[in-house]
Amino acid sequence: MDPLSDVITVMRAGEPRSARVRWHAPWGQRFMTVPGSAGFQVVLxxxxxxVPREGEPVPLNTGDVLFLPHGSGHGLADSPGSVLAEPACDPRDGARFEERHAAPAVGLDRGDDPAATVTLCGAYQLDRGRTHPLLDSLPEIVHLPARVGHRPELRAAVDLLGAEIGRExxxxxxxxxxxxxxxxxxILRAWFDERAESGAGWPAALADPAVTSALSAVHREPARPWTVETLGAVAGLSRAAFARRFTALTGQPPLSYLTWWRMTTAARLLRESDAPLSxxxxxxxxxxxxxxxTAFKREFGVAPGRHRRLTDARAAGR
Structure with a gap:
């Protein structure tokens, strides 16, 4: 495993939701702030x-992708001056789109108006207490404009998803x-690739072979008795040089990240399995x-057994 993959496999809680929506001018829609989620909008x-909460409106064209890693509220409209309807579109709950649908995807693509705007929106529910620092470092809105011949793999994923939703x-x-x-x-790969040359933060960390080697080792073998020296050896650096580089790029010392990842992995195992605590x-x-x-209680404020019971109770109450 690697950190980017683990953003998906570990941080997500519940199934993602999505919908394909056809808009007929004049139109405007406000999307609510959803704490503990990450959302996206794609213009198909x-x-x-x-229409962001702050700042000037931004034009979007076919193929443009928006990613909202912190569930920020925003608006979409056919023109900057259009009135925005109050939130009525929450991709976490398909019933908000259409009562008869309960599946993870919802289709509202009715009619053949060539002048209509068609968007694909979706949301991921995240574990609020264990959001990866990689996501925390992202801005409120990530805008990836469409460019001919650029990021073909992202375009292919958009096309496949857009074609599948609503077909049943x-x-x-x-x-x-x-x-x-x-x-x-x-989306995440495209954003980090574009900013890897900045030389700072997680984009630079994921582009740095030494730091990436150490991160991958921690994610692959969290149980191994890692030290700064052994992680430095994996990275091909001296203990001191590795510690400085890792801390500068990720924002925390190597062993602090190791502990954080171990506890995050433990919380997932407690949530998703019935394995004994030992x-x-x-x-x-x-x-x-x-x-x-002791380490788990220091991190979460409760013992692991109680954490599992609380998690099970919350899941049963959904």
Missing amino acids: QGSCWL RPGADALIPALLDTLLLY AVAARVGYRSEFAFA
């Missing part, structure tokens, strides 16, 4: 305007979440269940 046909074909319930994961990964402890590098419980 036509053009429109992004066999296998859609398995295919669409996988395509949403693919789209999100390509097995969970071993999976994240603790020989003693007591030592694991």
Whole structure:
């Protein structure tokens, strides 16, 4: 595993939601702020305007992609001056689009008006307490304009997802979440690739071979008794040089990140499996269940057994 992949596999809670929507001018829609989520908007046909909470409206054209990593409220409209209707579109809940749909994807693509604007919107529910620092470093809105011949893999993911939603074909319930994961990964990869040359933060960390080698080792083998020296050896750097580079690019020392990742992995195992606490402890590098419980309580404020019971209770209440 690598950090970018783990943003998807570990941080997400519940199924992603998406919808294909056809807009007929004049139109304007406000989308609510949804804490603990990440959302996206893709213009599949036509053009429109992004109306952010702050700042000037931004023109969007066919193929443009918006990513909202912090669930920020925003608006879309056919023109900057259009009145925005109050929030009525929450991709976390398909019933808000159409009562008869309960599947992860919802289609509202009715009619054949060539002048209509068609958008693809979606949202991921994230584990609010364990959002990866990679996501925390992103701005409120990531705008990836469409450019001919640029990022063909992202365009392909958009086309596949746009073609699948609303068709109600066999296998859609398995295919669409996988395509949403693919789209999100390509969005993140495109954003970080474009900013890798900045020399700072997570874009630079993911582009740095030494730091990436160490991160991949931690994610692949969290139970291994890592030290700064052994991680530095993986990175091909001295202990001091590695510690300086890792801290400068990721914003935290290597062993702090290691502990954070171990506890994040433990919380996922407690949530998704019925493995005994001793097995969970071993999976994240603790020989003693007591030592694991102490570290876990320091991180989460509750013992791992109670954390599992609380998680199960919340899941049962949904």
